[in-house]
Amino acid sequence: ADIVVAGLHALGEDTVHIPVADQMAHCPPRNIYIDAGVNWCNTISLFRALPSERGVSMGMPWEIYGFEASPLIAPYTESCAAALNLGRPLPDPPIPPTGSSAELWRLQQHLNCSQQKGAPSRKNTQRVFDCMLQRLRPQLDALKPDPALNMAVVERRLRSASECPMLGPERPLYELQAAATSRSERYTMVPAGVGGSNGTITLFGSRQQLLLGGLQPGGFRFRAHADPAEREEKHVVPSIDLVWWLRTSFRLEDYVVLKLDVEGAEQEIVPALAASGADALIDVLLWECHAGLRTRCWKLDRMLDESGVGAVYREPKGGGDDAWRKVLSRP
Secondary structure: OEEEEEEEEOOEEEEEEEEOOOOOOOOOOOEEEEEEOOOOOOOOOHHHHOOOOOOOOOOOOEEEEEEOOOOOOHHHHHHHHHHHHOOOOOOOOOOOOOOOHHHHHOOOOOOOOOOOOOOOOHHHHHHHHHHHHHHOHHHHHHOOOOOOOOHHHHHHHHHHOOOOHHHOOOHHHHHHHHHHHOOOEEEEEEOOEEEOOOEEEEEEEOHHHHHOOOOEEOOOOOOOOOOOOOOOEEEEEEEEEHHHHHHHHOOOOOEEEEEEOOOOOHHHHHHHHHHHOHHHHOOEEEEOOOOOOOOOHHHHHHHHHOOOOOEEEEOOOOOOHHHHHHHHHOO
8 A cells, every 4th residue: 555645846746655565574673763853953862861771672773763844954954964874973053053042042142242231121132132143144044945855855764764774785884883983873864844644834934033943834933033024934845744654664662762842743743642552652752842832731741641652751941952861861
């Protein structure tokens, strides 16, 4: 049988068929980390900070799948995967990897935009943000989508998750990497968003929003401290039914870690996980709940508490790699 995914090629709308076949009958249990919401690769290696290795398949490589919907960020995530697959450090991002106005605020001295002396005021605060955003304009203007990251790439990389790495042609590459870096990891970036169905989503926002929380899906816009005169862009990008992909790619015996920071799409994903039984596939869930949407966060929390997910962690204040590691290191 085929599963139909509506997507976008560089030339327009298209329909892609992903063949579903059981290629895993003889595959040992796998180690999987899914970073849904890669952003600037802030948490792409967060699985290394997990507090316990209970359930991890020793001797098997880690397979890391990162999803990033923003076509302005996806080219950088490609360079992240290329570097990490070679055992190299992450490349410098093209703009500061801030995800909120609070994180951007910390850069004011670095950008020579420090707040004037005296009591802080809303006007003075906005002046600092305006200064920082103008300083970073050249880097923001240089960001461009890569037309090569089309639906054919999405299809191929989604399908790779249903292939056994230790029984295929990539096994020698894993063994060489393990010998050279003391780790055996494969990073695969999927230039798509995730949600409750296969199709497309439309992202809105100005370039400045990349410093203040990212481009947002329709109906979920956030403009704090952005210049209202800044031109808003619209990008139509593929969106993958995350629960479908989990169920068709992984098994109960696999060790699966899912990080979910998807700008409101958890409203569809969490109930679908519970209703479909796919929650039993997830050993560790690291997630952010965006308040003020259709289903209250406490209700989604209850769904997860009553689900088959092994361990659940809510995103800490700040949400970056360091904040997550502090939470995961607590006894």
